[in-house]
Amino acid sequence: MRWSAFSRWRSRVSSLHRIIRSFIVCPFKAISMNRNYDGMDHDEDDRDASYYDYLWCGPEDEEQEVVNIDDEQDGKFEHELDDLVFALDHIDCNPNSPPLPAAALGDEASSRLHFRLLKRKYQIEFLRSPSPLDPLYAILVKVDLREKLDCDELRTISKYHREGSFQCVYIRLASDSENRFMDSLDYWEAVNASKYWRTAKKPDKAIAFTEGLDEKIDASGYKVKAALLTTRAGAFRDQKVFDMAISLGLQATKLFQTFHPYMLLGATCYQTGNPKSGDEYFSIAIRLGAKPAFKDYEIVKAVGEATEAEQRLSAEYLLQKDPIKYKWAAKYLH
Numbered sequence: 001m002r003w004s005a006f007s008r009w010r011s012r013v014s015s016l017h018r019i020i021r022s023f024i025v026c027p028f029k030a031i032s033m034n035r036n037y038d039g040m041d042h043d044e045d046d047r048d049a050s051y052y053d054y055l056w057c058g059p060e061d062e063e064q065e066v067v068n069i070d071d072e073q074d075g076k077f078e079h080e081l082d083d084l085v086f087a088l089d090h091i092d093c094n095p096n097s098p099p100l101p102a103a104a105l106g107d108e109a110s111s112r113l114h115f116r117l118l119k120r121k122y123q124i125e126f127l128r129s130p131s132p133l134d135p136l137y138a139i140l141v142k143v144d145l146r147e148k149l150d151c152d153e154l155r156t157i158s159k160y161h162r163e164g165s166f167q168c169v170y171i172r173l174a175s176d177s178e179n180r181f182m183d184s185l186d187y188w189e190a191v192n193a194s195k196y197w198r199t200a201k202k203p204d205k206a207i208a209f210t211e212g213l214d215e216k217i218d219a220s221g222y223k224v225k226a227a228l229l230t231t232r233a234g235a236f237r238d239q240k241v242f243d244m245a246i247s248l249g250l251q252a253t254k255l256f257q258t259f260h261p262y263m264l265l266g267a268t269c270y271q272t273g274n275p276k277s278g279d280e281y282f283s284i285a286i287r288l289g290a291k292p293a294f295k296d297y298e299i300v301k302a303v304g305e306a307t308e309a310e311q312r313l314s315a316e317y318l319l320q321k322d323p324i325k326y327k328w329a330a331k332y333l334h
Contacts, residue, residue, distance in 0.1 A: 097121070099144045108132065118144060122168040127160065136160060143169055146176050161199070170200035178209060187217055187224045194231040203238035206231065226256035233264055242272050259290035263298060270302035273310030275317040278302075303329065 100121065103114035111132035118140040119125050127136065139153050149157070160166065174196035181189035190213055197206035210232045217225040233248035245268050252261035262285035269278030282295045303314045311332040318326035319333075 099146075103132075111137070115140070122166070122172070124160075124166060124169065140169075143172055146172075146179075148176070148180070149173070167200045170196045171202070174200060174202075174205070187213065187221060187228060191224065191227045191231055194228070194235060198231065198235055198238055201238075203235035206235040207239070210235070222255045226252040226258065226261065229255070230261045230264055233261070237264065237268050237271070242268055257288060259285035259288040262288065263290055263294060266295070267298040267302040270299055270314050271306045271310065273306065273313040275314045300328070303332065308332075 100114065100117050104110040112130055115130065115132050115134070115137045118137070119127060122140065122143070129136070131137075135156055139149065139156060142149060142153070157166065157169065161170075174193050177189045177193035177196060180186065181193060190210060194206040194210050197203065197209065210228060214225050214228050214232070217228070229248045229252040233245045233252065236242075236248065237245035246265060249261045249265045249268070253265075262281045266278040266281035266285060269275065269281060278299070282290075282298075286292060286295065299314075299318070303311055303318075306314065315326075315329035315332035318329045
């Protein structure tokens with residue numbers, strides 16, 4: 001029984017190896033293959049989940065007895081696994097590449113491998129969870145297929161983003177939003193594209209893409225125009241072009257009264273050593289619905305990104321205002 005199960009597993013590894021190789025050589029050919037990874041019927045598998053944890057994402061130093069076989073068979077099996085790892089190492093990480101082949105429906109092993117490949121492709125292997133039940137797996141599948149994420153999925157991505165760089169994911173999202181904007185001329189998609197480019201730490205692409213778009217929006221689109229000006233202002237702030245950031249932010253406040261441009265203006269003032277004006281803008285933002293915690297976060301971030309001279313100015317202001325609440329600012333006086 002155990003030898004039969006092992007033989008089926010070897011066949012599955014070989015098939016997985018072939019399909020990954022075909023994807024690397026000709027990705028479009030691999031995508032068109034509408035079949036399971038192993039191309040064979042699945043018998044009942046009597047192995048528990050820990051077996052797959054060991055093979056695909058388990059601790060490297062964990063010892064697991066698979067089956068008692070002779071040295072020659074064991075060597076061939078390890079060689080096949082080595083070839084598969086080589087294929088994984090040579091997957092194209094370009095986020096604009098075609099989608100990976102889909103996992104075999106109902107097959108835990110191929111779903112785990114698919115999840116691992118997606119994390120490799122989008123360069124987020126610092127996330128250790130191997131389980132296809134992780135909500136991130138379903139989200140990455142949608143990202144890879146260029147399907148639009150809903151608000152809950154975007155919030156989930158944002159939470160994971162705090163653990164490490166999701167740059168490739170956000171580049172993919174930005175590219176997809178640009179394409180949707182070109183197809184539909186929905187300016188909210190342009191706003192999303194700019195936001196994703198900024199999150200991917202590519203504000204220059206956000207600036208280039210949004211150039212002149214606000215001038216094409218008529219008076220009835222004042223809300224989306226204000227949002228577009230605000231995200232464009234944020235991109236200029238990312239590049240430390242503060243005069244443009246403030247100018248665009250002020251234009252946005254004249255179109256629609258929402259807290260977003262005021263938060264941007266407040267943070268920009270703190271970053272440029274003008275904390276008193278920053279507090280004035282933050283006060284307006286809070287009256288318009290911003291949470292005070294957002295203000296505190298933006299102040300810490302803005303002061304941290306300022307030059308040494310501007311850090312000292314903001315730190316002196318904050319410590320004079322509330323030496324207990326802003327005691328963290330004292331480090332900028334040394």
